[in-house]
Amino acid sequence: MSEHPETLLTFPCRFPIKVMGPAGRGLESVVVExxxxxxxxxxxxxxxxxxxxxxxxxxxTLTIEAQSKPQLDxxxxxxxxxxxxxxxL
Known part of the structure; x- marks a missing residue:
């Protein structure tokens, strides 16, 4: 095990993905897609x-069940x- 772990998260885990953008342009559906x-x-x-x-x-904000750091990346x-x-974020 390395001295500096790549992430402090333990997978799988619930993880909120937060996105901000202009209103009225369909951002919610873009995030889900x-x-x-x-x-x-x-x-x-x-x-x-x-x-x-x-x-x-x-x-x-969309909360997912994250499986790995590469998936989040x-x-x-x-x-x-x-x-x-x-x-x-």
């Missing part, structure tokens, strides 16, 4: 959406590359 390519059973009821105070932005890489995603 991208995550579905990497996660077998995406629970669409596990999606929450919050609008910014001014209504210009939305924050989408692939999800974040694809989300970050999408034009509607301002940031992903």
């Amino acid at each position: 991208i995550v579905s390519r990497h996660v077998a059973d995406v629970d669409e009821t596990a999606v929450s959406v919050r609008e910014s105070r001014g209504g210009k932005w939305i924050a989408v 692939a999800i974040y890489q694809e989300l970050s590359a999408h034009e509607l995603v301002a940031w992903a």
